[in-house]
Amino acid sequence: MYADLILYNATIYTMDETQPTASKLAIKNGKIVAFDEEADQYGGPQTNMLDIKGKAILPGLVESHAHPLHYAANLLELDLRAEVTPTIDSILAAVRKKAEELPEGEWILGMGWDDSKLKEKRFPTIEELSAAAPNHPVFLKRTCVHNAVVNRKAFEKSGLSENPVDPDGGHFHKNHETGQLSGLIQENAMSEFTIPTLTIDQLKQAMMQAQQHFYEWGITTVHEMAVKKEEMIVYQQLQKEENFRLKVRLWLWAISQMGWNGIEDEVLALGIESGYGNDRLNIQGLKYMLDGSVGGRTAAVSEPYVNDGENRGILYMSHERLNEHIIRAVKNNLRVSIHGIGERAINMALEAIKQAGTPETNKLMRHRIEHCALATENHLTQLASHGIIAASSIGFIYSIGDSYLNNLGEERAERVFPHASFKKHGIKAPGNSDMPVCYGNPFFGIYAAVTRKTIGGQQLGTKEAIPVADAIKSYTVDAAYSGFDEQIIGSLSIGKYADLIVLDQDPFAIDAEKIKDVQVLLTMIEGETVFKRTREERYFYV
Incomplete structure (x- = not known):
């Protein structure tokens, strides 16, 4: 069996502990079949050879919490x-x-x-x-x-x-x-407010345009966090398009909130369970909104916002109502994803998940708390004991971290998105941007995880900084785990999809300040090039 493609003369960071690095990689039928000397055995007369010229390769990045169609629609606004x-x-x-x-x-x-x-x-x-x-x-x-x-x-x-x-x-x-x-x-x-909605065709066209932005940022898989009927139709139709290659993970919008119609009842009536679909498009579970945002001073925090009277944010529903929804979802074999930024919201989310299952059953389900910005030590213990994923929006620190400092004050802002603590407690904490809330480029999030710096140059929570390897892991291995995808993506391993990116700089070798400037030169999905930076058009191919 000959390979379709061999990448050589590369600095490959596999994110696979069994073989952390390599210089050569062979691909057959969209999957990785060999590394280094073994890859040579797969070379044949029809094998394409691609000289990477020493550049760094990483697994394709997984955006674990985003709103791609919302981002796409915003391109028209x-x-x-x-x-x-x-x-x-x-x-x-x-x-x-x-x-x-x-x-x-x-x-x-x-x-x-x-x-x-x-x-x-x-x-x-x-x-x-x-x-x-x-x-x-x-x-x-x-x-x-x-x-x-x-x-x-x-x-x-x-x-x-x-x-x-x-x-x-x-x-x-x-x-x-x-x-x-x-x-x-x-x-x-x-x-x-009676805001008009885009047509299915308009959304499809906008998403095809937005897809190129994701590839430019090195994103090959994305979790879509607010799926209603229209989004479901759009993604199903896009999967039939030859030029739509992005892997999409769907979180279904459960309750009518924020102007979006919930579909929880319909999902339960149809008997849909988590995992329904295929490797390119599948259903993850139900998404619930519990509080707002720190920037908008609506996240349900434990103490009032700075210079805002007694304002401690907004909770979307009562403990009782949330518990009822979560118990019903879990009973029907659906994972749950609960938006919880402030301490009060995180506490409610944890209590609901704990009521819905035991530590053992919850670990099997891999439920998620989205953002999980202000988790306390008590919260961390509970997250760990129930195997709950902290879908940490570490990208917030760079893009909107200054508003966190302004609205929370320095003392509270020191403990937001506590990645070092997540690691200490063994909690999976995939990084994300929540785009279009923040810039979609994952390297801004990786930079923030390492330096804890905002776009304004301020720092918050330096004790929660993590090494580069852990920051990249949060956008690869841990992000794949959050979608039950660890057998097919997240690392460059034999048998997994050849979803990978080539970078202009080696994030493991450069100064941390330069991480935010890293650019993707080439993006591959299942061994096929879906993006090449224009000025590098002839860089690799000879």
């Missing part, structure tokens, strides 16, 4: 990240420009503003947005996706009064001085 719109005036200018392009009455949608990064350190008000687009409803999501700002036309278009009642788990923010609506809406209050 106003880009309000601070790099694009650094001031309130620039946001308003973008809204005015879009209003000139759209017919009156059509929605102006945007995503990515972050008050902690704006020059004015505040959000655009209802008055400002109403003046910028008096005849168009405006709905602009904060980078955390837990808050948005709207204008008066948005209230009118959605049939809401300007004195609305807060829904459960949501809040219409009011100006403290005037008592009038400020334009900021939080959590479930966003569900009150």
